[in-house]
Amino acid sequence: MKPIYERLSLYTNDDDSYIFAPAESTGARSLIVHRHSGDIVLDPPSSAIPSTAKRYKKTIYGIFGMISLTQSEYLIIITGRELRGHLLGHPVYRAVDFDILPLDPGVSASKPSHPVETHLLALVRSHLSSGQFLYSYEFDVTRRLQAQYVARETDEGKPMWEIADDRFFWNKFLQSRLIDISISDLNNDMSAYILPVINGTFDARTVAVNGRKLQLYLISRRSRFKAGTRYFSRGIDHDGHAANFNETEQITTVPSQADPNEAATTLSFVQIRGSVPIFWAEINTLRYKPDLQIMELQDTVDATRRHLQEQVSLYGDQSLVNLVDQKGYEKPLKEAYERYVAKANVPQVNYQYFDFHNECKHMRWDRISVLVDSLADDLLRDGYFHLDSKVQDPMKWQMGVVRTNCMDNLDRTNVAQAAIARWTLDLQLKAVGILTEDGVDQHQDIDLALREMWSEHADLISKAYAGTGALKTDFTRTGKRTRQGAFDDLKKSALRYLKNNHFDGARQDAYDLMTGAWIPRKGPSSALFLITDTRPLVLRAVPYILSYSLFMILAGLTLPRTSDYSLVYYFALWFTLVILSTIFILIHGLDYVAWPRLVPPTEAIHYHGAGFRSGRHGTGFGLDFGKLKSGADAQWVTRGIRRSDTQMEEIELGSKRHVD
Incomplete structure (x- = not known):
């Protein structure tokens, strides 16, 4: 995989150009952005920086992308980062500070001359400041481990942007200028400057179990398609993309007994979540419960089928776990979901309903185990990804996933996914001999780490979609549903109501602007x-x-x-x-x-x-x-069988969607 420059020095040559020079690569070609023409080129190797150019006061840790607004095009650069941990030895960073540079010399990013440009720049800044933007210079964080292993030979020598999972390459729209130039002009291959970023979560912990130190990782990746906020992004679109779609991967590495610093075994387990894949919405009316709108469009069956077929082609067998209530307000959505899954009739898709609120009423949230037990056969059949350093081929493939949803794919979904991940980790650690008869629950170190990781993961996904931390995290964090937790949920629910009705419109606009769902015209x-x-x-x-x-x-x-x-x-x-x-x-x-x-x-x-x-x-x-x-x-309202490597490659790569 081609390297990406980790540090850049920025020079401004009066009003003529921006010059990005790799700080640690002697003789590398600098990237020049001509401000008047908008042309982007690479300088000849070992070219000197013009004597008139002034060095920018900050170190640049990557180019987030470029965006065109009504008065100018702007460069978005990463000027601050924090190390979130190491994933299989590779550092993973979060972008925490950004600068916005106008190409037009007559435009100021800090004091635009028109209120429309001021508004659009405010949307850009709010999106940058509120997101969990994660990246690595040397490891593809957009793809799960199994997908990377399957494509290891075809990936050889390619730039990271070309092999990244298109769904989770969050800033791909913003990088489209550099990508297009790299494709069309081989003499100006800017791949070393194109940094794929995900919008998601990442956590890494070291835990001790029976005298062995394990590394636990939890990473989630949020799809850039049909991205948005809780009430303004629901269901699917006509291409089959589901709202609030997240892929979550739990990774565990077991060190070698001979060398504790060497990972002898790598285990990966993937789950997905996404909105109910039909056309539906919740229409805010200032009442606490919005109007539930289910739309039976002519192409609903096709869109649902398209969504499910894509998941099967990417992940294998699908176990659809629906946690929506079977009575009251949510009942029509449950029935519509079941109806269209049956009409879509996609092979390798198994639907399963779990009445979460009825089964877990009176704060008996431990009864989520009923759901896990009912999924046991599917989980054993689908398996997990298992690499052993002593064996060339994987010991085990993950041949399917559980797709979980509730109404928002947040609170109930978090509880279910955490329980399923814990059950699978038990299975994995017993398979490699770390655990025997006892389970993860009996080991305080790993039990606490899992609870904290999944609780923080739940909070971050919820903040991105609903504007507040997740509900019900007291159970995920402590294993018990408490009155204090219920009171905290009440406060979060009130805050969600305020944000979803009075502030999320601007947040949705920011999503649409930054992902290219809406492109401004000049003027x-x-x-x-x-x-x-x-x-x-x-x-x-x-x-x-x-x-x-x-x-x-x-x-x-x-x-x-x-x-x-x-x-x-x-x-x-x-x-x-x-x-x-x-x-x-x-x-x-x-x-x-x-x-x-x-x-x-x-x-x-x-x-x-x-x-x-x-x-x-x-x-x-x-x-x-x-x-x-x-x-x-619209100015003031909305509008258990092992398959061959060849079969696995068909699942992982056969229908990977590339949408530019």
Whole structure:
């Protein structure tokens, strides 16, 4: 695999160009970005830096990518990193600080001349500051170990960006300029500057079990397709990509008895999660429970089949574990999922339902073991990846995965995946002789490490999707469901409500901007809808009336009184306005949700075809104040058999999707 430059020195040659010179590679070709023309080239080998060029004050740890906004194209560079640990001896870093450099010399990234550009740059910065962006210069963190092993010969001599898993190459859209140049112009191969980054989690722990020191790793990779936030990214798209799709890999290395520093055995176990793979949405209306919308579109079966077939081609057999409730609010989604899985009729797919809330009621969360026991045959059949340093070929392949989902693929899913991973680790350690009859639970060191790793992993995935840490992590962390944990979940749920209704629209816009789901056109006037509020005056006025009424009530309670009699009428007036304003806002809830503006979910909100809608709340007294428009006019709302190496290569590489 071709190396990637780890440190770069940046030089600015007045307003003419940016020059990136590898700090530790003598004679390497520098990358030059011409600011006026936008051309990107490699300097001839051993070329000198112009004497007029000034060195940038910070060390550059990689180029995150380039993005074009309405006034200029911008370079995003990594100027701060932290070491998150070593994966099989290779350092894994998290990007923690970024600088944004405009190509147009007349544009300032810190003080843009137009409010539209200011807004778009704020979206970029918020996305960069809130993400878990992980990378390695010498190890492909986008692919699980088994996939890397299968492709080890075909990967030889290729750059990392070319062999990376397209789904998890988070900054691929931002790297598209450099990739296109590298493909089209062999004399300007910029592969050493193209750094694939994942958006996910990584943790590494050293634990002692029966006198042996093991290395535990937990890494998750979030798909860049249909990426977004909790209520604004649900179900699948027409290409079969599922929202909130994550691949989670638990890796364990067992050292050699002769040399504790050498990994004699490497064990890997992969699970996946993703939204229910049909067309559905939850429509925010300011009520705690949004409207559940299930859309029976003409191509739903095809999209579901496409999604399941891709998972089978990549991972092998699929065990679909559905944790959605079988009654009440979630029941229609469960039934629709089952109906379309049956219609898709994909071989090697096995559906299994588990009534999580009923089985684990009264805080009996230990009963998740019922689910694990029911999956035991599938888990034994699918196996795990097992490499032994003394044997050339793998001792065991993982021939299938468990795909788990609940409503959000967060809280219930985390509990289930952690339990399945723990069961499998028991199986693995017994197979290599580390454990005998006892299990992981009986060894405090590894038991604690597993609980902490899976709890932190759950929190980070939840923050990315729902805006808060995960619920139910007290069970994952301690093995018990506690009253304090339930109280903490109540607080998180309240915070989720606020964020999902009033702040996630901008977060969704940031996802759409950074992954290329929405591409700005040149000229700020093309995106004025981002900074204007075209709702009718009455809709805009009511929140101010509510705020002013609350202020007047507070003033009446605190200011000196001249007559208690007159205050009765005073408070009656302002309390009446508070009540009427609140009722109005709740009735017209759709119009007060902070919807995404770049790619509004208009189709889901105003869907009137076949399907199911739990209720059409928040739409007013029959008045069409909230009628949504599409495109740029949507200014204020949404719119157990071992197979041969050849067979394994077909699973891992046969239908790998490359979407540029």
